[in-house]
Amino acid sequence: MSGGNALRRGWRSPVATTVVALATVTALGALSGLLAGGPWPWRAAIAVALTALVVGGVRSLTRSAWLPSLVGLVVAAYALLAWYATPPGGNPLLVGPGTVERAGQLLAQAAQLIETSVVPLTVWPPVEAVLVGAAVLVFLAADLLAVGCGMPALTGLAYLAVWTPSVVLGFPGSTWALAATGFAYLVLLALAQPSVARDRTGRRAGVVVVGAAGLVALTLAAGPVVAAVPAWSWLDLPDVGTGAVGPVRLADDLDLRDSLRQQSDQVVLRYTVEALDDDDRGPAATAGNVGPLRSFTLRDFDGRGWERDPTAELTEWDPDGLLASDPALVGTPPDDDRGTLAQVDVQVGALREQRLPVSTFPRTVEIDGAWSYDVARDEVVGRERTDVDTRYAMTVEIPDLTPEMLRGATGDRPGDLDPYLAVPGTDHEADLRALAAEVTEGATTPYDQALALQTYFRDSTRFRYDTTVDAASSDDAVWDFLESRRGYCVQFATAMTVLARTLDIPARLGVGFLPGDLGSDRAYRVTGADAHAWPELYFPGTGWVRFEPTPAVQTGPPPSWSNPFRAAAPTASPSAAPAQPSLAPTPGATTSTAPAGSGSTGGDDTGSGGGPFVLVGVVLGGLAATAGALALLRRRRGTGGALSSEVAWRRLRDRLRRAGITWSDARTPRQVVDTVRAQVESRRGRPLTPAGDRALVALATAVEQDRYAPHPVEHDATELQGWVAAVLTDVSTSTRTRPAEGGTPAPA
Numbered sequence: 001m002s003g004g005n006a007l008r009r010g011w012r013s014p015v016a017t018t019v020v021a022l023a024t025v026t027a028l029g030a031l032s033g034l035l036a037g038g039p040w041p042w043r044a045a046i047a048v049a050l051t052a053l054v055v056g057g058v059r060s061l062t063r064s065a066w067l068p069s070l071v072g073l074v075v076a077a078y079a080l081l082a083w084y085a086t087p088p089g090g091n092p093l094l095v096g097p098g099t100v101e102r103a104g105q106l107l108a109q110a111a112q113l114i115e116t117s118v119v120p121l122t123v124w125p126p127v128e129a130v131l132v133g134a135a136v137l138v139f140l141a142a143d144l145l146a147v148g149c150g151m152p153a154l155t156g157l158a159y160l161a162v163w164t165p166s167v168v169l170g171f172p173g174s175t176w177a178l179a180a181t182g183f184a185y186l187v188l189l190a191l192a193q194p195s196v197a198r199d200r201t202g203r204r205a206g207v208v209v210v211g212a213a214g215l216v217a218l219t220l221a222a223g224p225v226v227a228a229v230p231a232w233s234w235l236d237l238p239d240v241g242t243g244a245v246g247p248v249r250l251a252d253d254l255d256l257r258d259s260l261r262q263q264s265d266q267v268v269l270r271y272t273v274e275a276l277d278d279d280d281r282g283p284a285a286t287a288g289n290v291g292p293l294r295s296f297t298l299r300d301f302d303g304r305g306w307e308r309d310p311t312a313e314l315t316e317w318d319p320d321g322l323l324a325s326d327p328a329l330v331g332t333p334p335d336d337d338r339g340t341l342a343q344v345d346v347q348v349g350a351l352r353e354q355r356l357p358v359s360t361f362p363r364t365v366e367i368d369g370a371w372s373y374d375v376a377r378d379e380v381v382g383r384e385r386t387d388v389d390t391r392y393a394m395t396v397e398i399p400d401l402t403p404e405m406l407r408g409a410t411g412d413r414p415g416d417l418d419p420y421l422a423v424p425g426t427d428h429e430a431d432l433r434a435l436a437a438e439v440t441e442g443a444t445t446p447y448d449q450a451l452a453l454q455t456y457f458r459d460s461t462r463f464r465y466d467t468t469v470d471a472a473s474s475d476d477a478v479w480d481f482l483e484s485r486r487g488y489c490v491q492f493a494t495a496m497t498v499l500a501r502t503l504d505i506p507a508r509l510g511v512g513f514l515p516g517d518l519g520s521d522r523a524y525r526v527t528g529a530d531a532h533a534w535p536e537l538y539f540p541g542t543g544w545v546r547f548e549p550t551p552a553v554q555t556g557p558p559p560s561w562s563n564p565f566r567a568a569a570p571t572a573s574p575s576a577a578p579a580q581p582s583l584a585p586t587p588g589a590t591t592s593t594a595p596a597g598s599g600s601t602g603g604d605d606t607g608s609g610g611g612p613f614v615l616v617g618v619v620l621g622g623l624a625a626t627a628g629a630l631a632l633l634r635r636r637r638g639t640g641g642a643l644s645s646e647v648a649w650r651r652l653r654d655r656l657r658r659a660g661i662t663w664s665d666a667r668t669p670r671q672v673v674d675t676v677r678a679q680v681e682s683r684r685g686r687p688l689t690p691a692g693d694r695a696l697v698a699l700a701t702a703v704e705q706d707r708y709a710p711h712p713v714e715h716d717a718t719e720l721q722g723w724v725a726a727v728l729t730d731v732s733t734s735t736r737t738r739p740a741e742g743g744t745p746a747p748a
Helices: 002-007 012-031 040-059 067-084 097-116 125-148 152-169 175-191 203-227 230-234 403-407 415-421 429-439 446-458 477-484 489-502 611-620 624-636 645-658 669-684 690-708 717-737
Strands: 267-275 293-298 339-348 363-367 371-374 379-382 391-399 507-513 524-527 531-539 543-546
Touching (some): 012 175, 067 097, 067 125, 097 125, 125 152, 152 175, 429 477, 429 489, 446 489, 446 531, 489 507, 489 531, 669 717
Antiparallel strands (some): 267 339, 267 524
16 A cells, blocks of 8 residues: 555646546547547546646645545536526536536437437447546546555556447557556656655656556557567457357348357458449449348248258359349449449358348359359359459449339239238238338338338337347247347347238348458458348339338448438328427428437537536536626527427327326327327327317427438427426316216316
């Protein structure tokens, strides 16, 4: 404990706290590969610095080990709540229940954004609040361990926690951040040594700083040299992935209770993508546009799993001619007038398959050996399995598919597609047909129906990506999935395939691999864990088209042709907008696709220079005027509340449930309006008042627009709360005015 006692005495205490703060700020560079840019690192640094001032000031007045950290925690929490969670119109210096409630909403929003976004994550204000708060907590933990408890070596655990997300997810952070954090850590360890603590001249401290810098520099210089030593390749290093080893194969018969991702994490494919033309009018020649790479397709589903028809008609093909799901293109040469041409060179790794992973788009395939082409399934099939020496090349014709093109895809379809319309005759077949009709109500074309189904499954408020599945509860695996509302790619893809078939849209299941990750050698690496399944729907004149119902947390954004923000489908907005109450926004109100209440990353909605003044005002307790001016500035900039239309909708639903008014998750907001009207009139004895009805319709319309419109109208928290209050007041009044049996008022 001598080192710890030394750090709490004299000049060592403020110096040690400063070093801990610097190490915390530099450690944030670990997240540079996971997060998009923005001002959040500066705000986190300011919050850590101000917290360090509080902790250092309190420590100079007390000998307590934990009191400075406790005071720092309370002050930092108060300051962060005041800055990030002050309700619209509130005073940042007065943290009350409304502030705490809004903080909870911000945390919920941040969790949803983190769960549904892809790397690099855009740092919206809710996410920024979490990051800044986490940085302060890391500093407080490290300072308590180093200075308060006299165990500076354990501060490494706090900094390791910052690096954990990047290490686990495989997105490298900043090398300079690692070096700076290591330097500060070594300085902190050295300051705790008694010989340094007894030196009042500071000479030994100077030696410590120079020595730590030299050690870090030596480590950085020696790292690449040591890594290049051939002996490393002789070592069998531990596997920190799934632990699965051996070759990778994709099963023909997919059980909906076995996740495709339970594969070896070995590299199964390496490939490069190169554009063959300079025309930038069409899609870019990227791995995301070439992929995913499909190995095979499945047609027959019995309600529990997929089975493969063993019969196949195989033929030879011309390596210079296209292979495609559209028979009219098979054998024709690639044409850059139909799309972007990309050269894809593939080397097989641990994959042992008789079906070659190829692009879903028209492509030529050049490969040595005995390989044939299955025209009906659009598969390249070999007599032997692939091996590590297998190489092949593709010229992929990436078409510029658009919503307009698919929406206008009409005409006769081939008669041999009837098997792709088969729906298992389970006990829940009628339920599945009813749900598909309900989800796609108002969609006027097969494309709009497919888009509605995809949007339904990608809604993170309805479904959650999860590789653990409950035991079967019926004879229909799709119905079990719809009941549990959690699953993995096979379940999402199968559910959309079956529901599309109930709408008379031919559909099949594609199985293959996601595009993988780009390596430092500009080659993409695909592992067994990238195994994936997706639905393909048939459109006359276009052929089989891929959709992506699996949530973004696993697959990223949907294909460009099925992106609801690009496809302004007729069902995306109400066909007849109900009358809005007087609180509705005026024409010309700005719209944004940003999360409700979160503003824009490019804006200055939180005041790039105002945050420090609020924090300092809270810390010193004497800058109320500055905080008041900041609150007025934030109101003028229209930061808005964190209450979104979805949150307001759930809040209304929870409160109505207490009054006995309920509805199914399968109902659309427009259908819910009719349901609530009917139940209120039936249970309460009179219909909703005009004001309550207008508020209900307005909130339902806002929810519908947020879910489906390409540019939904923003509503501020006060407006949403007003609509919820109007409906609840109306229902409550109806409850009190209608006697129940026995003459007593019915409970609300």
